[in-house]
Amino acid sequence: MKEIKKFETESKELLNLMINSIYSNNEIFLRELISNASDAIDKYKYLSLTSKGKVPLLDHDIHIALDKKARTITISDNGIGMNKEDLMNNLGTIARSGSKDFMSKVKEAKEKGNIDIIGQFGVGFYSAFMVAKKIDVLTKTNAGPAYLFSSEGEDSYSIEEAEKDSVGTTITLYLKKSNDEINYDKYLEEYQIKDLVKRYSDYIRYPIKMLCTSYKPKLDKDGNEIKGETVEVMEEETLNSMVPLWKKNKADVTNEELNKFYKDKFMDYEDPAISLFVSVDGKITYNALLFIPSHIPYNLYSENYEKGLQLYSKGVFIKDKAPELLPDYLKFVKGLVDSPDLNLNISREILQHSPIMDKIQENVEKKVVDKLKEVLKEDKEKYSKFWKDFGEHIKYGIYSTYGGKKDLLQDILVFHSLNKNDEYITLKEYKENMAKGQKAIYFVSGENLDAIKLLPQIERYKKLGYDVLLLDQKIDEFCIMMMQNYDKTDFKSITDDATNEISKEEQETIDKVSADSKRLLDNLKESLKEEIDDVVISSKLVDSPLCLSTKDGLSLEMEKTLNEQPGNEEKVKAKKVLEINPEHDLFKAFVAIQDQDDLVKEYASVLLDEAMLLEGREIANKKEFVRKLNELMIKAFSK
Numbered sequence: 001m002k003e004i005k006k007f008e009t010e011s012k013e014l015l016n017l018m019i020n021s022i023y024s025n026n027e028i029f030l031r032e033l034i035s036n037a038s039d040a041i042d043k044y045k046y047l048s049l050t051s052k053g054k055v056p057l058l059d060h061d062i063h064i065a066l067d068k069k070a071r072t073i074t075i076s077d078n079g080i081g082m083n084k085e086d087l088m089n090n091l092g093t094i095a096r097s098g099s100k101d102f103m104s105k106v107k108e109a110k111e112k113g114n115i116d117i118i119g120q121f122g123v124g125f126y127s128a129f130m131v132a133k134k135i136d137v138l139t140k141t142n143a144g145p146a147y148l149f150s151s152e153g154e155d156s157y158s159i160e161e162a163e164k165d166s167v168g169t170t171i172t173l174y175l176k177k178s179n180d181e182i183n184y185d186k187y188l189e190e191y192q193i194k195d196l197v198k199r200y201s202d203y204i205r206y207p208i209k210m211l212c213t214s215y216k217p218k219l220d221k222d223g224n225e226i227k228g229e230t231v232e233v234m235e236e237e238t239l240n241s242m243v244p245l246w247k248k249n250k251a252d253v254t255n256e257e258l259n260k261f262y263k264d265k266f267m268d269y270e271d272p273a274i275s276l277f278v279s280v281d282g283k284i285t286y287n288a289l290l291f292i293p294s295h296i297p298y299n300l301y302s303e304n305y306e307k308g309l310q311l312y313s314k315g316v317f318i319k320d321k322a323p324e325l326l327p328d329y330l331k332f333v334k335g336l337v338d339s340p341d342l343n344l345n346i347s348r349e350i351l352q353h354s355p356i357m358d359k360i361q362e363n364v365e366k367k368v369v370d371k372l373k374e375v376l377k378e379d380k381e382k383y384s385k386f387w388k389d390f391g392e393h394i395k396y397g398i399y400s401t402y403g404g405k406k407d408l409l410q411d412i413l414v415f416h417s418l419n420k421n422d423e424y425i426t427l428k429e430y431k432e433n434m435a436k437g438q439k440a441i442y443f444v445s446g447e448n449l450d451a452i453k454l455l456p457q458i459e460r461y462k463k464l465g466y467d468v469l470l471l472d473q474k475i476d477e478f479c480i481m482m483m484q485n486y487d488k489t490d491f492k493s494i495t496d497d498a499t500n501e502i503s504k505e506e507q508e509t510i511d512k513v514s515a516d517s518k519r520l521l522d523n524l525k526e527s528l529k530e531e532i533d534d535v536v537i538s539s540k541l542v543d544s545p546l547c548l549s550t551k552d553g554l555s556l557e558m559e560k561t562l563n564e565q566p567g568n569e570e571k572v573k574a575k576k577v578l579e580i581n582p583e584h585d586l587f588k589a590f591v592a593i594q595d596q597d598d599l600v601k602e603y604a605s606v607l608l609d610e611a612m613l614l615e616g617r618e619i620a621n622k623k624e625f626v627r628k629l630n631e632l633m634i635k636a637f638s639k
């Protein structure tokens with residue numbers, strides 16, 4: 001007898017969403033139905049294995065059949081099947097507790113016009129109503145009679161006893177009529193179905209079979225091929241490859257296979273720079289394939305770049321980009337994760353909040369860093385290439401966590417340096433090569449390496465033979481600021497006012513010169529007080545007459561970077577100190593006129609501008625600088 005039943009309220013809402021969905025990604029229905037079939041087979045297998053022989057073992061497969069005339073797609077499995085209660089509970093009601101959450105998310109997303117979210121969740125059986133106007137489910141369990149569940153979505157469904165020989169479920173979708181907006185007929189095309197299975201369900205562990213058209217050479221009556229003539233035959237094909245690359249034995253997967261996989265899957269024309277096969281079996285279990293591209297993805301810096309790894313559970317594709325699986329600073333990493341631990345949770349819980357996802361992220365992060373360490377140790381050239389492309393992100397990892405990731409990342413940082421020139425060095429190497437008595441790790445920042453090498457402060461370190469890290473990226477100093485030290489040795493900026501590598505005697509000389517030229521220094525300071533915090537006799541210079549150092553950790557380069565940030569209304573200002581080389585003739589010339597306060601004051605700004613230029617900076621008032629310079633030349637030449 002045919003019984004008509006009403007869907008539960010919640011189901012009705014979800015159905016409504018699906019039926020009225022103009023969701024462009026409606027193709028996911030196939031993935032959902034295949035995944036249900038695969039789950040049902042898993043359950044049957046478990047049942048027969050634990051039934052002590054009462055439930056026979058079977059060969060399992062999933063069949064897809066297309067009928068263009070009737071406009072139907074049929075998906076059959078020989079899995080566990082459903083009895084009447086199962087049909088009511090599983091298909092008449094939303095079986096999953098998380099679905100309510102999901103629905104509100106979808107509704108919210110729909111209101112905002114963002115319907116893409118549907119594809120990210122296991123929306124399950126009802127997703128078939130995105131493409132079907134009517135669905136029949138003919139199903140039989142191992143024990144009871146067969147039932148036919150039938151529904152046109154709306155608000156009710158019918159259940160009646162039916163005929164079916166074997167255990168399992170056959171689902172028939174009666175496709176909606178195509179319209180101007182959406183083409184449903186494409187799902188009746190073999191190649192479409194093949195493509196969808198390859199894309200979404202390739203690694204389902206049971207064969208997914210379909211009768212497919214193929215062309216065979218025509219034979220004459222003696223059984224010989226007739227050249228150039230073919231006949232159309234229907235043959236059953238298995239559409240999925242079943243064994244995912246990442247489920248294979250690590251040792252059996254070659255680098256070539258990994259490279260090919262990467263290029264196919266992530267649509268890159270170049271082999272990855274670094275590939276990583278991860279297989280973790282412990283508190284959490286997962287397999288992952290991770291790749292670092294050999295060039296910067298073209299859209300990495302665009303706003304719509306989405307970080308994330310593909311997510312699978314037991315070979316069932318769940319999501320294309322799960323951002324929860326990667327920390328921000330590794331956003332350039334591509335790859336996929338497959339974890340059986342996620343299976344139960346995936347449709348029941350909203351993915352983002354799953355603690356398993358956090359654990360996998362942590363683990364993936366560690367694996368990537370370990371791999372980078374290994375490459376750095378074994379192939380510095382390769383590492384240098386990686387660093388040029390993505391080094392900034394690693395430094396950002398330290399900066400953005402306020403140093404929280406210092407211990408994890410500090411040994412994969414590399415820098416240019418004064419002594420090494422073109423080759424990158426690690427902090428460990430820097431420390432090992434420190435000179436006797438050298439107290440700190442010295443660094444200096446600037447626009448680019450050439451500009452940095454011209455800085456007046458460098459001269460002294462060259463003379464001493466101390467190495468200096470040359471920082472040419474904006475993020476560098478901010479990263480170092482967060483680190484503070486490396487292996488108990490402090491970082492010090494050579495353009496910092498307080499950084500001095502001098503002996504007691506040298507200090508005494510400087511103190512004496514400072515005292516002798518107090519009137520000069522005070523006058524300069526007074527004239528430049530708007531721009532400058534202090535004017536001092538320098539211990540930093542060798543050949544250059546002047547330099548500009550900064551106080552309290554904010555360097556000129558940082559000042560520039562911060563003020564360039566969009567939205568920073570209030571400009572920051574580095575505390576600047578004008579330093580004068582006491583050995584230079586310029587200083588001696590000023591000492592000679594130190595009694596003439598007005599003259600000193602008149603040309604104070606030229607000293608500051610000179611120092612700014614030597615630091616590779618813009619000067620504030622170019623016109624004034626030119627005027628004064630000309631004045632001096634005219635005076636000198638007309639003598």
Ligand code: ADP
Nearest residue numbers: 036037040081090091095122124125126169347
């Ligand atoms: P989920 O698979 O996440 O549980 P679905 O909406 O896809 O949610 O399916 C709901 C339920 O219907 C499943 O949990 C299962 O119990 C039942 N079901 C769906 N398809 C099949 C099938 N082919 N064979 C047996 N049971 C099925």
Ligand code: MG
Nearest residue numbers: 035036124125
């Ligand atoms: Mg499902």
